[in-house]
Amino acid sequence: MEESNRRSALLEEILRPGDSNARDAAEINKLCDVIRETSFEIHKFFRSGHLEKIYENALAHRLTKLGIQVTQQHPLDVSDEDGTLLGHFCADLFVANKLVVEVKACRGLVDEHIAQLLGYLRASRIEHGLSDQFRRTEAPNQEVHS
Numbered sequence: 001m002e003e004s005n006r007r008s009a010l011l012e013e014i015l016r017p018g019d020s021n022a023r024d025a026a027e028i029n030k031l032c033d034v035i036r037e038t039s040f041e042i043h044k045f046f047r048s049g050h051l052e053k054i055y056e057n058a059l060a061h062r063l064t065k066l067g068i069q070v071t072q073q074h075p076l077d078v079s080d081e082d083g084t085l086l087g088h089f090c091a092d093l094f095v096a097n098k099l100v101v102e103v104k105a106c107r108g109l110v111d112e113h114i115a116q117l118l119g120y121l122r123a124s125r126i127e128h129g130l131s132d133q134f135r136r137t138e139a140p141n142q143e144v145h146s
Contacts, residue, residue, distance in 0.1 A: 034066070056092050074091045098126075100124070
């Protein structure tokens, strides 16, 4: 148990102090890998069938336990091309002040999910995003026994 609480070399590298304006693609990819691995562990524990909010809360909790800064329902400005503020949207998760994460509980990602994330990134001028899918099975009119 103690070993799982220690930060890995990968996390230490991601979390090291440095220039917050640096958008190193390798660093973003490593952060995405940590998020994917954490999401997989959450899915193994919870399995399918929960609402997106449960997966969002679990992911925020586990990433925070790893020492990664996470803000849930983080408001981001949406501006027009001339900089005029048009409104806001709330990112499911805003990770390490550089990555928008949209959590989906669905059978599969569709073009609209990707378009939504790309729209958020373009409008907020954030460079990096990740759409994180937790598979959701639907079994209408079927009995379920625990």
